[in-house]
Amino acid sequence: MTGSTTEGIERLSLNQMTTRGWSLAEAVRGCAEAGIGGIGVWRDKVEEAGGAVAAAKLVHDAGLSVSSLCRGGFFTTPGAIEDNRRAIEEAAALGTDTLVLVCGGLPAGSRDLVGAREQVRDALGELAPYAGEHGVRLAVEPLHPMFCADRAVVSTLAQALDLAEQFPVEQVGVVVDSYHVWWDPELYRQIDRAGARIAAYQVCDWTLPLPADALLGRGHVGDGVIDFPPLSRAVAAAGYTGWIEVELFNQEVWDTPGELTLRRMIERHREHVALR
């Protein structure tokens, strides 16, 4: 790989969900060939690849780094604590310091949003020291409020920071995912507040119209309404120097050959996200 090939994409990472049809081995090969140095991996794909130790070898032998493990959380579901301990161990074995948490929605049949949010805080309290012992940081991801009922009762960056700040900075951080937070009138103030709490910066665009399955509405950077240059500058100004993951849930993207998806990611990253 020559210097010019990777110029401007030194911090770009492929979140595996973007190339959902690829195995971990295929995604690693795709990244290596495209000059992408980071990969955010998913637990099911790691499992398919023979577990965390085998997956780590696969990634590192190709000269790549694991930018994050997706995902822990779902704290409002029975058995969550034990499952999250395993996720922490897997993150450590994979050589990443970032475990992304989708915190879970309302328990089945419940309307107790306040109680569900307390469950999340309590779970973080149980897990944070364990994460710390493993050199892993729990990265609380606020999800768009349209997922509050069924996926994450953590809905804003302010709320995620209110949670994270109850723990040491090396144990609990937050994720800034453009898709989930772009609309927030408090966004820039909260990014500034977040500072060293920012554990991950994930990007994809908000496109219209929303698709029939609201989960799958994420577009390539540049295809939607999010203004990426000021957002990326704000995250940088807060002190974040880590990987920038592209995470798309989008059936059309999933139907596209992975090589083309990576090529588009790179173009769009250079155009909208990489700081000049």
Place this chain on the structure above:
Amino acid sequence: MTGSTTEGIERLSLNQMTTRGWSLAEAVRGCAEAGIGGIGVWRDKVEEAGGAVAAAKLVHDAGLSVSSLCRGGFFTTPGAIEDNRRAIEEAAALGTDTLVLVCGGLPAGSRDLVGAREQVRDALGELAPYAGEHGVRLAVEPLHPMFCADRAVVSTLAQALDLAEQFPVEQVGVVVDSYHVWWDPELYRQIDRAGARIAAYQVCDWTLPLPADALLGRGHVGDGVIDFPPLSRAVAAAGYTGWIEVELFNQEVWDTPGELTLRRMIERHREHVALR
């Protein structure tokens, strides 16, 4: 109408959107027969009924009150100021002091969310005195963040209050619509802050799964995840004593005979919303 028939529903109002298949005359008759004393009207239905003066006569002759006019706003669209002046005049002619505002999304092709929000503030500045002269209050409705791009760049109650508080309380207020704000970690604090700024309280439920058209996911009170008793108590504790409108956008409800819809509204209002 006997006292017992309307007991517990003294503040219940039908927002006309809920019985979309009905003309204004049909909706007024339906409400009168069911013992519902308020009706929130839509401009297109008022127009069909012969304009604001004729519509007002229709409503008042049946012993009903107009709880609000829906809707003004869309300030990021050319011609909005003139159109909103007409909406203010119509509200006054209808005998309601509440004009609900859906403030508009990003202008076509724009990514400038900050600029769009400034447009909203500037439009309120132009319109507020005109509303005041007509005895009408502009009711800024924060819409769920999933509508930020295409319908309303005002996304939270805090943001709506930041806007409203720049104007006299009798000129600009806010709408608390359960569907749009239920997820907000700041909700109860902001309702308390809102106090006399609350110009309308609208109710419907958040049901899962989200439908293919995200606009149409609103369920009858009690069919979803929103906890209405504490929400209703908070709105009351803030000092709001006005109408409680049921506003459903839901194809199944629209396919149901209006009389049945009104009956269900009444049952659910008594069970979940009316304060005991």
